[in-house]
Amino acid sequence: MKRKVTLKQIAKELDVSISTVSKSLRNSLEISEDTRQKVQAFAKLYNYKPNNIALSLKNKKTKTICIIIPEIIHHFFATVISGVEHVANENGYNVLVCLSDESFDKEVINMEMLANGSIDGFIMSLSKETQQKKDFHHIVEVINQGMPVVMFDRVTNEILCDKVIIDDNLAAFNATQHLIDKGFKKIALISTVDYVSVGKLRTEGYIKALKNNDIKIDENLILKIEDTENFEEAIAGLLANNDIDAIFAVNELFAVTAIKEANKLGKKVPEDISIIGFTDGIISKYSSPSITTVSQNGVKMGGKAAKMLIERLEAEEEDEEQYRTEVIETELVERESTK
């Protein structure tokens, strides 16, 4: 069977990044002329044709939309997919799911592959690596080609498009305030590193709530987890080395791990430590004790994103001036992990 050379193979062969290949093929002035020529010559030699079906399919609607999610370990993204599927199917659209696996390259490859006429538009949440690199050229390209993109949850101000978010700062503020109202003073935060936009916003909300209540910020009680591989150990360390009476965790995996590690140290939840998580998923619901959590309402978020995308796809005129950002309300679901 005849092989087709991929972006990835070109990048490997020429020892440049996928982003460089993608930009060179589009003749971006960000890339040196020398590199552009090299990439273009190689692509021509091996018959690489970006978007080579696009022409024949111009104006042809596929009635298919694609949602790109960073990962599927966290139940939140599964709930968003359900919401997207529901609204899309109601409107006669099919849904494809792509995983970027938190990788910039995979996000670029997936968008390149599908922006060629296979689908009508994208719903997406940025990968960690894309947020870290702040390289959004692949998304700008797609939008410039006239294909609508709706971003949700992990978004960026650097792209003009429709967005669906929650007020992460406010949600974290409210969760922390809830713990303060219950009388807790030594409240730890288990968050992600700051380049993950939602992690940063939730950390800010936590700090704001403490400051508002004149509680001193103790850096030892703020754990920012970089590598999900070792988060169990990091959480065990936080609990072992500090006197903590409550925890706010920015996802349910961190929250349930805090319960397990507290148990190992002979501390009971909620008797000795109260815990609030983020995301109302199956772990929060079925863990023992079940976990009090900030519900992001992923189904609603996905449904809203699908609605915005379909409205844009079916609009009579393009109305690029009026990109909207919808804010989904969160709520605190009280369960057994808080006193």
Added chain:
Amino acid sequence: MKRKVTLKQIAKELDVSISTVSKSLRNSLEISEDTRQKVQAFAKLYNYKPNNIALSLKNKKTKTICIIIPEIIHHFFATVISGVEHVANENGYNVLVCLSDESFDKEVINMEMLANGSIDGFIMSLSKETQQKKDFHHIVEVINQGMPVVMFDRVTNEILCDKVIIDDNLAAFNATQHLIDKGFKKIALISTVDYVSVGKLRTEGYIKALKNNDIKIDENLILKIEDTENFEEAIAGLLANNDIDAIFAVNELFAVTAIKEANKLGKKVPEDISIIGFTDGIISKYSSPSITTVSQNGVKMGGKAAKMLIERLEAEEEDEEQYRTEVIETELVERESTK
């Protein structure tokens, strides 16, 4: 924007099933001539063209494969996707994920949509509804068109293709035997209804183990859950109305629910009841107590399925006579839910 009529719309308009539309458009003799003519006329009128990109793309490789999964609530399918992604990416292939949502119609629509040249081959696990209907014409069609399909987990003997399965019967037999070896006599089974192929096989393994050990089969201790909506109530009923010392559950959601419902009745796991689940997912790992479980090794299953598909895609000659069924070894992961 110009609308394209979909299979679903044709079905709705003519008040027939999607399967009937799909078969009529292919002129299948299973469908009456009258219906075929009606469907074909309607499709022509509204410009429906099945597989209309296929011709231009014949012999063109997309280096993209699609995995169709029934649902994403159970972590098992997420692990299979990881395995598929890993092996596919290593070999320069991209992966699209489609959800059938346990619906026959969505399975048909997704396959129709993608078998038009967008992808090179399918990896799939059957939806509940497809297993119930025993209608596999859409899969046969795709295979007959020369597009390889690899089935995993929920497979059928009625389709000749490569398959990756675990020995569900043996895995369930071993799990039940493990409980018998520990001295338990009143072992309940929480399973799915029999038309779900794996549920049926696991039920058979459970019964075989009991019979082998001369333990009388008590139908009251066998719960077959039809509707996932009410499974909590059903499991609560099983526990409240019977004297049970151990449980074998065919998935982790049933296992963790059994723990919660036992707790509500004042029974402790594993002190009063031992529980073995199926699928080594995040619920089993993080629940308190953590759950002893049959690990299906979804990552390995997905990797193997991707390998088989890619080998077939890249084979020099077609070798249809030699379809293989690979059996992945399962293992019992002992944790805190068994004494």
